[in-house]
Amino acid sequence: MVEDNVFRRLHARLVLLAVDESGMSTVEYAIGTIAAAAFGAILYTVVTGDSITSALTNIITRALNTNV
Incomplete structure (x- = not known):
C-alpha cells in the first residue's frame, strides 16, 4: 500500500x-532577441558594404545632377 x-x-x-x-516565454524571448541581433548584424554588413554605398552615391548624384 505504501508503494502504491x-x-x-x-x-x-x-x-x-x-x-x-x-x-x-523566457526561451522564446531569448531566441527572438538572438534572431533580431543576427538580423541587425547582417543588415549592417550589407548596408556598409561597398556595393550599396556606391549605388546610393550614384542615385544621389543623378538626383542632384542639374544637367538634363
Missing part, C-alpha cells in the same frame, strides 16, 4: 512536469 502511494505521487509529479510551461 509513492507511485501515485511520482506519477502526479511527472505529469505536472510534463505540462508545466513556465519557462517557455
Whole structure:
C-alpha cells in the first residue's frame, strides 16, 4: 500500500512536469532577441558594404545632377 502511494505521487509529479510551461516565454524571448541581433548584424554588413554605398552615391548624384 505504501508503494502504491509513492507511485501515485511520482506519477502526479511527472505529469505536472510534463505540462508545466513556465519557462517557455523566457526561451522564446531569448531566441527572438538572438534572431533580431543576427538580423541587425547582417543588415549592417550589407548596408556598409561597398556595393550599396556606391549605388546610393550614384542615385544621389543623378538626383542632384542639374544637367538634363
